[in-house]
Amino acid sequence: MGGIPSADRVLSGLDPEQCAAVTAPAGPVCILAGAGTGKTRAITHRIAYRALTGEISGRHVLAVTFTARAAAEMRARLAVLGASGVQARTFHSAALRLMRYFAPRLLDGRAMPELLESKARLVTLAASRAGVRADRTAARDLASEIEWAKSSLVEPAEYPVAAAKSTREPPYEPAKVAEVFAAYEHVKRANGVIDFEDLLRAAVWGIEEHPDVAEQVRTQYRHFVVDEYQDVNPLQQRLLDAWLGGREDLTVVGDASQTIYSFTGATSGYLIDFPRQRRNAVVVRLVRDYRSTPQVVGLANAVIRQARGAEARLRLELVGQRPPGPEPDLRIFPDEPAEAAGVAARCRQLIASGTPAREIAVLFRTNAQSEAYEEALAEAEVPYVVQGAERFFERAEVRQAVLALRAATRSTPSGRRWWRRSSRRSRPPAGSATSPRPVAPRASGGRRSPHLSRSRRSTWARRPSCRSARRPRSSGCHRSPTSWRSSSDGPHSSTRPRSKV
Ligand SMILES: Nc1ncnc2c1ncn2[C@@H]1O[C@H](COP(=O)(O)OP(=O)(O)OP(=O)(O)O)[C@@H](O)[C@H]1O
Numbered sequence: 001m002g003g004i005p006s007a008d009r010v011l012s013g014l015d016p017e018q019c020a021a022v023t024a025p026a027g028p029v030c031i032l033a034g035a036g037t038g039k040t041r042a043i044t045h046r047i048a049y050r051a052l053t054g055e056i057s058g059r060h061v062l063a064v065t066f067t068a069r070a071a072a073e074m075r076a077r078l079a080v081l082g083a084s085g086v087q088a089r090t091f092h093s094a095a096l097r098l099m100r101y102f103a104p105r106l107l108d109g110r111a112m113p114e115l116l117e118s119k120a121r122l123v124t125l126a127a128s129r130a131g132v133r134a135d136r137t138a139a140r141d142l143a144s145e146i147e148w149a150k151s152s153l154v155e156p157a158e159y160p161v162a163a164a165k166s167t168r169e170p171p172y173e174p175a176k177v178a179e180v181f182a183a184y185e186h187v188k189r190a191n192g193v194i195d196f197e198d199l200l201r202a203a204v205w206g207i208e209e210h211p212d213v214a215e216q217v218r219t220q221y222r223h224f225v226v227d228e229y230q231d232v233n234p235l236q237q238r239l240l241d242a243w244l245g246g247r248e249d250l251t252v253v254g255d256a257s258q259t260i261y262s263f264t265g266a267t268s269g270y271l272i273d274f275p276r277q278r279r280n281a282v283v284v285r286l287v288r289d290y291r292s293t294p295q296v297v298g299l300a301n302a303v304i305r306q307a308r309g310a311e312a313r314l315r316l317e318l319v320g321q322r323p324p325g326p327e328p329d330l331r332i333f334p335d336e337p338a339e340a341a342g343v344a345a346r347c348r349q350l351i352a353s354g355t356p357a358r359e360i361a362v363l364f365r366t367n368a369q370s371e372a373y374e375e376a377l378a379e380a381e382v383p384y385v386v387q388g389a390e391r392f393f394e395r396a397e398v399r400q401a402v403l404a405l406r407a408a409t410r411s412t413p414s415g416r417r418w419w420r421r422s423s424r425r426s427r428p429p430a431g432s433a434t435s436p437r438p439v440a441p442r443a444s445g446g447r448r449s450p451h452l453s454r455s456r457r458s459t460w461a462r463r464p465s466c467r468s469a470r471r472p473r474s475s476g477c478h479r480s481p482t483s484w485r486s487s488s489d490g491p492h493s494s495t496r497p498r499s500k501v
Pocket residue numbers: 013014015018033034035036037038039040041042290291
């Protein structure tokens with residue numbers, strides 16, 4: 001049947017817990033949802049149900065996701081459900097939209113400063129001003145520290161204490177990092193640019209310090225949904241609080257066991273504390289896992305059961321809904337090369353027994369690990385493609401290093417012999433670029449740089465008060481943003497696989 005679904009039809013096909021989440025009354029709702037339990041279904045259906053019953057208008061909904069892709073997925077699902085006008089955006093995209101709209105008012109008609117796509121260049125410059133010669137890796141590590149600090153609402157002078165409290169492992173002495181951080185802010189200001197954290201600060205500043213802006217924003221947005229709430233950082237929470245302005249029509253969805261961005265300042269503390277902070281919150285647990293076999297779900301439960309501390313309170317025991325499958329085979333290897341060789345051998349075995357290579361996936365946690373796996377797969381003559389990243393031996397820096405090595409080793413006979421042996425080993429098998437694709441880390445999100453340009457200092461530099469930030473114990477949130485003008489790679493830069501805007 002075509003056409004726009006009715007509210008009742010939006011409820012059909014939901015399980016009882018999803019239904020409870022969808023029909024929960026206006027007010028704070030906390031959906032604790034394990035992987036594959038239909039959380040996207042629950043939140044999109046909740047928005048659609050409320051819109052179709054006339055309780056809310058889609059135009060007044062702001063749904064915040066962590067990636068541009070998730071936002072697009074949400075918009076597509078909402079369109080199918082007949083909920084129109086909803087803004088589904090990342091925090092950064094929503095902040096950018098707000099700043100663009102209010103720029104004439106907030107910036108006295110001046111253009112927005114340009115948004116830095118990458119912190120690297122300015123961090124390197126700032127480091128040299130602070131007497132640190134930072135190569136690419138060091139600049140990236142420094143940028144990560146700066147990003148963490150800014151996302152945690154930590155100012156340069158506060159960095160050493162905050163870093164110690166958060167058991168960070170800074171790339172240099174904390175005082176030196178603080179110096180680079182301060183120099184970075186200075187260089188950035190001098191260049192008339194802002195970074196991704198500044199963009200969020202700008203939106204906070206715009207709302208907190210300008211009652212007319214706050215009123216207009218809050219008239220527009222009345223109902224809020226935040227996806228992946230376990231990965232929100234103090235700066236994002238501050239912006240959410242500014243949007244809310246004390247109102248409570250907020251649905252958050254998350255899973256404390258899936259927190260993956262603590263190193264960038266994200267904290268599951270907001271999710272964990274949500275039911276305590278909002279006593280009237282409806283809490284719904286989605287535990288039916290529709291994606292995996294009971295065997296895989298059982299293994300996941302066994303791992304999650306190890307969680308201790310605050311996360312353990314919100315631990316979800318998932319129940320697999322799919323027909324049974326094979327038992328997972330857990331093997332432990334002494335080191336990474338041995339593990340990669342073991343994985344490659346298993347792939348070879350599967351292919352030999354008739355499994356098409358395209359049906360085999362090898363997942364690893366970070367792009368840096370691809371080298372070991374690519375070498376092992378090439379060695380075992382298993383055809384592969386790398387998804388979401390360049391093949392190791394095709395990366396510019398690796399090609400450069402290989403050329404340099406080749407030049408160095410060819411100057412001696414033993415070097416020539418070594419080179420012939422090693423290049424045979426590391427060369428991927430012929431034709432592999434077009435072969436099936438097992439190795440699949442997540443892509444590092446390409447971020448588009450919206451064009452902004454320079455602005456005034458005095459009002460932006462005012463420090464908004466700390467009053468509205470709700471802070472969980474572990475947040476590391478010491479201060480509010482000093483100004484919204486301050487810095488590097490988009491949020492969670494080089495280390496972050498999710499695209500923001
Ligand atoms: N009530 C249901 N009945 C049958 N299948 C369902 C139900 N709810 C969700 N699913 C299926 O489970 C899968 C996961 O759903 P969805 O994408 O909404 O979950 P998710 O929790 O957002 O996923 P993720 O783990 O990626 O966050 C989809 O294939 C969806 O069709």
